[in-house]
Amino acid sequence: MSRSSDIGELVDRARQGQPRAIARLISLVEDASPRLREVAAALAPFSGHARVIGLTGPPGVGKSTSTSAFVTALRKRGKRVGVLAVDPSSPFSGGALLGDRIRMQEHATDPGVFIRSMATRGHLGGLSWATPQALRVLDAAGFDVVLIETVGVGQSEVDVVSLADTTVVLLAPGMGDGIQAAKAGILEIADVFVVNKADRDGAEATVRDLKNMVAMARRGIEEASWRQPIVRTVASKVEGVDDAVAALDAHHQWLVDHGGLEQRRHTRARAEVEAIAVEAVRAGFTGRGQDVLADLAKRVAAGDLDPYTAADQLVAGITGPVQRS
């Protein structure tokens, strides 16, 4: 009982904007604390108010500089802003992370800003598991906007889309054929394109390529659908950032007007519940002091059992106990 009231008090303090309480709650969910469920239950009534903006793009386009500039612009509009900087922890993508985080330090003393780096290495399911819970903490704590920033490699940019109301894809000049080759993918995930470093050579070509891609993709699409804007910025000089924020606002308003916001939040809740349920089931495969999976894996490795029959036996073996847990 005293434990429950601890969590309740922590949530109260987070909602008053105390950064230590917010950080503590995120740690509890990130570490998959046994009290995770208590935390989730305490947060649920306060959820669903924050605007969630995802920022993704290939390495080197200036994601953290852009995030920092967006935070400044949103603060000027009086918004409280939470940032989740998600490092997908690829062995090959770590490069500039430390420097990036330092760039965010200008907001460190602003009580209206909360910034958290989240590493996903070792978390099964990458972003899909801990990040939504951290997002719930920031949402319940009353942040008006939560920015989720992640480098666009592999699965991570797809995951960020599943979380965001609005997804910004950042690009920069000089990616050459990359944009052409990638066109199907980035068209699918972007609500707003930002071409950063727009003062560099090749910016116009990048914007033109994007325009052509968007125009081609819209053939046959009904007029009422959202037309992805392309905004030029130089985030390091705070140029074009207000335009970018205006594009984010326009997309948000469009979602509200067309029922898309509810749809995206339903999709997000769906992905979240599914991820938690899958993890619970997975935990059952090796739980209760016996490693059922290990025995089955041995027989499969020896060729005595095919993996599908093994999986059937595994699922049959855990369903009872999982049901009861």
Place this chain on the structure above:
Amino acid sequence: MSRSSDIGELVDRARQGQPRAIARLISLVEDASPRLREVAAALAPFSGHARVIGLTGPPGVGKSTSTSAFVTALRKRGKRVGVLAVDPSSPFSGGALLGDRIRMQEHATDPGVFIRSMATRGHLGGLSWATPQALRVLDAAGFDVVLIETVGVGQSEVDVVSLADTTVVLLAPGMGDGIQAAKAGILEIADVFVVNKADRDGAEATVRDLKNMVAMARRGIEEASWRQPIVRTVASKVEGVDDAVAALDAHHQWLVDHGGLEQRRHTRARAEVEAIAVEAVRAGFTGRGQDVLADLAKRVAAGDLDPYTAADQLVAGITGPVQRS
């Protein structure tokens, strides 16, 4: 019955080396055909003979050229070689794939080589689901070596490790700070380092950085553990490729001598069975004509239910039917 004998016949023909039968079996598993289970059961007795080599590394290091050169070298040693070229389908990494695949064409008329590109976009779990099944087909078809090539972004390089007996990490000069920043990650996954494009400026610096990393990581590690070799190649000129293949052989022999091969294959079977079981459970969330998950997601999105309680209800709801399926 006639269906089962069809699959049996297909497996027979694949084992005789008929490429169309092999391709057909891979399609059956890749498309999650209803006959997948039949295929898996028919393949199981013939599994566990192929050496599985994973090749990964960041974009631009010459992975496909290296894979092609490795295939040539292994063919000279009389080995039948299967290649699974896995495209993790990041919106941002598509660039050179088509050109890469064309580079592999030199092996197209060699009956001792079978090459298959696999896209993972849209497959839940990325590599983890379809690739192990395709690997089983090639293994059962009697290939001595299966090379799994994937670009090292996000989760894919971790997945390839979970499949391979030996993992090769390819690097190239001029990655600069990237190697330093990435050191923890690539040290974990590499059994053999190959520095390709070793005739370029900066090759020696890259090799030196890697040597330092390996030496530092080995502090406190027992002498008996595997010491990751660093091999220089210029794959486009077939320089150093024999050295690289020798390093692969040395690692394989080390695994055999130290019981590591069995361990890795057990780990692989474990990951495979787990992935199949998780997919089966996940399918149950929306199966049988009603979308239980959708109803729960709506209540979570509205703040009426926390996601953990929703996940509990979801798991409780599907356990019966999944058990019976």
